[in-house]
Amino acid sequence: xxxRGLAAALAACxxxxxxxxxxxxxDVQFTPPSGDYKLLVLRPxxxxxxxxxxxxxxxxxxxxxQARASIVQALRAQQASRGGNVTVIEHRNQLSGxxxxxxxxxxxxxxxxxxxxxxxxxxxxxxxxxRGRGLDWTLGADAVRLGQKTGYDYALFLHAEDQVASGGRxxxxxxxxxxCFIGFCAPNVGGQQQLDYASLVDLKTxxxxxxxxxxxxxxxxxxxxxxxxxxAGAAQMVxxxxxxxxxxxxVQQASKER
Amino acid sequence: MCARCLEISRRSLLVGGGAAAxxxxxxxxxxxxxxxxxxxxxxxxxxxxxxxxxxLWQLMERAEExxxxxxxxxxxxxxxxxxxxxxxxxxxxxxxxxxxxxxxxPEFNAMMFPSGFAVVFSxxxxxxxxxxxxxxxxAHESGHFLRRHMIRSWRDQxxxxxxxxxGAMLAGIGGAGAGVYLGDYVQLAQLGTILSLFQYSRAMxxxxxxxxxxxxxETGYPPIEMANIWEQLIGEENASARYRGKHRHKGGLFxxxxxxxxxxxxxxxxxxxxxxxxxxxxxxxxxxxxMINSIRxxxxxxxxxxxxxxxxxxxxxxxxxxxxxxxxRFYEGEVWRLRNRPGDEPxxxxxxxxxVAYPDAPADAWRWHGIALMKQxxxxxxxxxxxxYLTMKPDAPDAxxxxxMAG
Numbered sequence: 127x128x129x130r131g132l133a134a135a136l137a138a139c140x141x142x143x144x145x146x147x148x149x150x151x152x153d154v155q156f157t158p159p160s161g162d163y164k165l166l167v168l169r170p171x172x173x174x175x176x177x178x179x180x181x182x183x184x185x186x187x188x189x190x191x192q193a194r195a196s197i198v199q200a201l202r203a204q205q206a207s208r209g210g211n212v213t214v215i216e217h218r219n220q221l222s223g224x225x226x227x228x229x230x231x232x233x234x235x236x237x238x239x240x241x242x243x244x245x246x247x248x249x250x251x252x253x254x255x256x257r258g259r260g261l262d263w264t265l266g267a268d269a270v271r272l273g274q275k276t277g278y279d280y281a282l283f284l285h286a287e288d289q290v291a292s293g294g295r296x297x298x299x300x301x302x303x304x305x306c307f308i309g310f311c312a313p314n315v316g317g318q319q320q321l322d323y324a325s326l327v328d329l330k331t332x333x334x335x336x337x338x339x340x341x342x343x344x345x346x347x348x349x350x351x352x353x354x355x356x357x358a359g360a361a362q363m364v365x366x367x368x369x370x371x372x373x374x375x376x377v378q379q380a381s382k383e384r
Numbered sequence: 385m386c387a388r389c390l391e392i393s394r395r396s397l398l399v400g401g402g403a404a405a406x407x408x409x410x411x412x413x414x415x416x417x418x419x420x421x422x423x424x425x426x427x428x429x430x431x432x433x434x435x436x437x438x439x440l441w442q443l444m445e446r447a448e449e450x451x452x453x454x455x456x457x458x459x460x461x462x463x464x465x466x467x468x469x470x471x472x473x474x475x476x477x478x479x480x481x482x483x484x485x486x487x488x489x490p491e492f493n494a495m496m497f498p499s500g501f502a503v504v505f506s507x508x509x510x511x512x513x514x515x516x517x518x519x520x521x522x523a524h525e526s527g528h529f530l531r532r533h534m535i536r537s538w539r540d541q542x543x544x545x546x547x548x549x550x551g552a553m554l555a556g557i558g559g560a561g562a563g564v565y566l567g568d569y570v571q572l573a574q575l576g577t578i579l580s581l582f583q584y585s586r587a588m589x590x591x592x593x594x595x596x597x598x599x600x601x602e603t604g605y606p607p608i609e610m611a612n613i614w615e616q617l618i619g620e621e622n623a624s625a626r627y628r629g630k631h632r633h634k635g636g637l638f639x640x641x642x643x644x645x646x647x648x649x650x651x652x653x654x655x656x657x658x659x660x661x662x663x664x665x666x667x668x669x670x671x672x673x674x675m676i677n678s679i680r681x682x683x684x685x686x687x688x689x690x691x692x693x694x695x696x697x698x699x700x701x702x703x704x705x706x707x708x709x710x711x712x713r714f715y716e717g718e719v720w721r722l723r724n725r726p727g728d729e730p731x732x733x734x735x736x737x738x739x740v741a742y743p744d745a746p747a748d749a750w751r752w753h754g755i756a757l758m759k760q761x762x763x764x765x766x767x768x769x770x771x772x773y774l775t776m777k778p779d780a781p782d783a784x785x786x787x788x789m790a791g
Contacts, residue, residue, distance in 0.1 A: 179545075179549055180542065230454075309561075
């Protein structure tokens with residue numbers, strides 16, 4: 127009886143402490159791109175590290191390279207299935223017709239706008255002026271100019287970071303779990319953490335039309351949910367992040383009324 | 385099992401208590417690092433070979449791309465070339481591998497990143513009185529790279545946090561098994577771990593100071609200039625704090641850097657140790673001023689607008705120890721004018737009047753001199769000053785207004 131209770135408690139604990147959350151916002155007029163569109167992916171920001179026993183994150187160059195390649199591959203396959211034509215640039219000097227400085231300006235502007243979106247849409251600090259208006263942010267004329275100069279329809283900004291629990295971290299968690307049997311129960315020392323977000327900018331209007339965050343984390347080391355290093359894990363992440371783009375509210379309502 | 389666990393927790397207590405006691409006993413000072421012991425640990429063209437350092441360098445690639453493309457950077461080729469030459473001279477074996485960026489930030493700071501690129505703040509160029517001082521700061525930063533400080537302190541932190549986590553877990557389990565609460569000991573061990581991390585960081589700074597002193601002395605700069613930098617900074621911070629009715633922070637257990645006072649004392653000892661009698665040393669003040677001449681007005685302007693009159697006045701007085709000029713007098717006036725306390729207006733007027741007596745007085749000195757004269761009712765002299773301003777700066781944004789004032 128006691129044992130079963132303990133097992134149930136453990137299961138609940140594990141269920142509560144490992145989860146994948148995703149939440150997307152779209153411009154009210156947003157329709158997910160489909161058909162023949164040109165998508166520019168600007169310097170995907172990927173980092174994969176290993177969580178040491180004591181909790182410090184050690185960046186891993188080899189894993190990061192693997193993850194980046196897998197993510198780009200998955201992204202290309204996914205967009206191609208919708209009819210998209212994807213260009214991925216890794217460095218600011220790879221985009222012809224646009225200077226490094228211009229691209230840097232757009233990237234920095236986007237970073238600031240993304241931070242604002244995260245603050246006001248995800249961290250609970252809602253703006254009364256933007257209530258009920260979907261995703262109402264824009265990069266303005268700079269992004270329109272980028273579109274005019276390069277001929278792309280959309281720009282996608284992508285960030286993915288994954289921290290994988292090392293052997294030592296898992297052992298520490300197991301030690302904590304073992305302690306449960308004598309009354310010091312601490313398996314939840316903190317395990318894999320993944321944070322991915324993406325923003326889609328319409329280069330015809332300059333508006334940020336769609337934004338999504340995927341946060342996955344486990345308090346118990348050793349529990350995994352999609353490993354970015356593997357092609358399958360990267361494809362799962364790309365699907366979670368970009369696979370279920372929903373149209374904006376106005377568009378949804380219009381299609382319901384029809 | 386429990387006996388063993390207790391033993392381990394006792395050890396963690398000893399480690400923690402020992403570190404705390406050691407820190408309390410010695411204060412924050414640690415033994416001086418001797419310059420001759422500072423041997424570079426990397427050679428030319430160094431590339432990381434171990435996994436953790438490779439990861440760190442890869443992370444830095446993107447950071448460097450971001451910094452190199454930052455719109456805060458000062459791009460003047462003469463200045464950036466000058467800094468590159470300087471680090472190429474005092475950078476030891478890695479001299480040719482370093483990259484150096486100059487950011488327009490009016491603060492005393494410079495930093496070295498793990499993959500060998502440095503960022504110098506413009507506020508540093510304002511404060512350095514000669515090339516030897518600037519070379520000293522750059523050599524200190526090079527020292528961090530040459531002694532592999534970033535990866536060494538990263539490994540130190542990793543090792544200590546690993547050990548602490550295991551110790552804390554074992555203490556918890558052991559305590560639970562024995563029915564004893566060991567949380568207090570765990571906290572003490574945690575404090576000990578944290579304190580030892582800060583101590584390690586201060587030790588690295590002391591190493592970089594010693595390495596820097598050695599590098600500049602070998603290049604022919606007087607090593608005592610490195611100690612003078614700290615003397616100047618202490619003076620500036622005292623002046624700034626005094627104006628604001630506060631006390632300067634004098635260092636504590638949680639500092640990442642040794643206190644400025646101890647760095648100054650250690651560097652004086654270093655300088656005495658490595659200065660070779662009879663060898664000629666040159667601080668190259670003239671060359672330094674030539675090089676930074678084009679941005680000196682910007683540097684002073686940025687500083688004066690920080691609204692820190694205590695520090696600004698001290699800085700100007702310090703720079704003026706090498707001789708007053710029109711620029712320094714003008715900005716002395718600006719400090720008073722912007723402070724705007726009772727009695728500051730006539731003080732500012734005096735400074736502007738003194739500034740225009742120098743041939744290098746900036747156009748704005750004539751403008752403010754004119755306004756001060758106008759306020760004193762000396763219209764004829766004021767008009768002459770405005771006329772001078774307009775000749776020097778015919779396209780000034782306020783030219784029409786000044787012309788009207790000049791009648």
